[in-house]
Amino acid sequence: MPAETRRRTNRERLAARRAAEAAARARAERRRRTVLGGVVAVVVVIVGVVVAIVVQMQRSAPAAGAAAPAHTVDGTVIAVGSADAPVTVDLYEDFQCPNCKAFEDATGSTLAGLVADGTVQARYHGMAFLDTSANDQYSTRALNAAAVVLATAGPDAFQAFHDLLYAHQPAEGGSGLTDDQLVQYATQAGATGTTVEKDIRDLTYGDWVRQSTDQASKDGVTSTPTVLVDGKRLADLSANGLNAAVTAAAGG
């Protein structure tokens, strides 16, 4: 019996030691695999980052020869009024932006008067960032159509088209104006010709619209409307505010 007991104790001790060794081996193996997995994961992420940077750089590179519409200044600016006007007013707007409509409703006629009497040159900078699937990329379609009108009929027709689009701005979250309506307003603004309808429907200036939106970003503009009077940001977006700022700029 004692021999039997001793043998069993020895056997148990041996089994326990083997189990402990196996557990230690398993732990070491698990640790090794975790480290290996971690290294692989880090390498995969780094490669992914590098690939993404290279691919996205190519995708976001400006399309070769993005056609700027005729009559633009510096590629993306649409200038209305005399270049000799003593004051320049820069306007950054999106055709779908409700606050831009509010600004246009409040100050449009005032600005038109200042441009007409030669005090102000208005410089429009188009932005298109309110595209949604619901409005069928209305911001982009509207700015493209405005470029078509500008290229076909010049800055004054652009101004008329611009005013028509704000007067008939579609509700935010709505479906946007249709291409048919854009063509109709373009005609009304004085842009006629065989290519107008096609250029509006085919987004002929789509690349230019992107370029214009990027230029606004480079100009440090992130919200619309942003209005600069002789380069100084206009805080009071009312007719009185605009008048006062222009008067001050003209006097100084």
Add this chain to the structure above:
Amino acid sequence: MVRGTTLRGVRWNAAAAGPWLATGARLVLGGVFVVAGALKIPDPAAAVRAVRAYRLLPEPLVAPVAFGLPVVEIAVGLALLLGVFVRTAAIAAAVLLVVFLVAVGSAWARGLQIDCGCFGTGGEVAAGKTAYPLEVFRDGALLLAALLLARRPASRLALGGRPAVDPVAPEEYSRAR
């Protein structure tokens, strides 16, 4: 003995809920990161504008950050969703969220009119439509989840890591496995 069992039973219930909470934190945090990263990829120009809008980085760094960040976000999010390298991923998520909070907070403090660009827009907003309080609250809540997860990463439904079992009974591991 009886007292001990009762106490242990109570602790077990509390301990059993923890891993499931960690699973919830993993799925929410991971889901948000994967979605946020994926939405920044289709329009690279918008991603660049969103980063530039903060006016924190010099121009040469804007594009690499705009293009690299989504990949990191997706990697961190996938790790959390799958349950591999949970603690590391949670710490990475926390670091990213702190960076986001600092960036959004500084834009707010400087009075910039921007959208955070968190979910793939170009950072532009219509005047007066900024949403800084919401953005800070959201990032803050996610940061809290990430920190809790980094502290207690053990969770259910995870592919990697040790299974979540009461840590005072190590023998249970081998038998549970």
